[in-house]
Amino acid sequence: MHKKRPASFYWLTAFFGLFVLFLYGPISAILILSFQGPNGGLTFPMNGFSIHWFFALFGEQLVGDFETSFLRSLQLGLIVMALTVVISLVTGLAFRKKFFGSNLLFYTTVASLIVPSILVSLGIGLIFNIMDWEVSWTTSGLGAHLTWTLPFGFLIMIAVFNRFDKSYEEAARDLGASNWQTICHVVLPIIGPSLIGVALFGFTLSYDEFARTLMTSGVKNTLPLEIFGMTTNVTTPTLYALGTLTTFFSLFMILTAMGVLFYLRRRQESHGSDAGKGV
């Protein structure tokens, strides 16, 4: 059945196209400009074509401390990701029924999103200052990141469990599954894809986090802080080369997550039903 599309469809398609151009245009410019020739500048036109600026990033006169800060952000991102997935999951499980203080906890978690990041940064910095503890990305930085990633993970889990059909669990219990078995063999496989989503949020939000890290990472910079430092004193396309690399890394993580999602869905479809197949 093909109805004729209204004129508004074409206007909106054009608008959407412009929006996509708006989203991706600037970043593609960075991508191209990072391959500037050795004498090229920060703007077009391209002055030759080379991978000079990528070498400059790793080369002798290292611009900033890019490699260690990248490794730091990577580790922190993975730790935050793991913690976000596990904690969001167990919190989501708890929220499937009302308990004393559930509203308070819900609104505190939402508040964690709403409170301006600079306050979280300042507040944690103050506590560590007053207690005479040393701020470090593994302690204060980790905590600050979790205040940003946990609400996303938590809200996703709440949304997931709100749509969760409880009859699957009841069926499992009727068949004699224990609580633990029900969760491992019924609940987790069903919500698996959402957990991948939570993991993606946990990693990327931490990997790119700036404002909450500002006062909480101590003397050792995470990658976004390092990049920010570079914006004030680097005036060569090295900056773009770094931008290209981290963007590709982010894209790699996103594609990995989507790959896993796709794999899970395929597996779920092929294992979907064993009704009538005997055991």
Add this chain to the structure above:
Amino acid sequence: MDHKSPLSTLLQISPISLILGFFLVLPIGTILIVSFWDYNDFSFFPDFVWTNYSDALGSNVTYKTYLNTFWYAGLTWLFTFLIGFTVAYFLAFHIHTTRWQIVLFLICTIPFWTSNIIRMISWIPFLGRNGVFNTMLQSIGLIDEPLEFLLFSDFSIVLAFVHLYALFMVVPIFNSMMRIDRSLIEAAIDGGAHGWQMLTNVVIPLCKPGIAIGSIFVVTLVMGDYITVRLMGGGQRASVGVMMWNEISLLLYPAAAAHAVVLLAVVLIMVSLIVRVVDLKKEL
């Protein structure tokens, strides 16, 4: 039928409670306390003085800075709303297959998962004196001199905000639109509603929750922003975040704390005004 004991619930919620307790609630409490402390050139120390607040609220600079920040927030809200609503409407009502909806939705979402700072920097080759826009406008003879206001200005700041945060409007509004019962739309059309009437009388009222959630995100992100204004304003523009950060880097912690408390109050008032429209919990 419930198999869960209070103990297992307690175990399940303790990690998040401890983390938010220590890294969110306690820090805000500390800010509140320190905002009454006193300081000199070298350190800050326990006291109970109102001077931090009287300094903050008695200064014209504070009001100007807030006005400026409201201006950024207002403009960013307006543009992200217009863009977000249009994009969400297109995805929800003009794309009919789920597969395409997912594909197009992902195309909008991917930039959100990349670095904000890189996304800001990526405007520099476009907006600079010798940037793409100026070169283009000059080559078609629209202007003789390069436009100076494009980069390191209010224009570039708001542009970057819209670029960074448009998605925060698209997602919740799209979510609301997908929940609208399609028969309501058909009923409106059968009842003789034109496109525009359907939009204002059916779609927009039913999207209010999504619009509210998107607005909360955009407004709070802009109000507390430090880095976008710093980077895209070239260090020449003021916002509440920049003002606070200047005090922090001068180690004037109690003064920064007082500003932080005021900012928090302002943000909470703005959020509570928006929340009046919507029951957040129902939306999940």
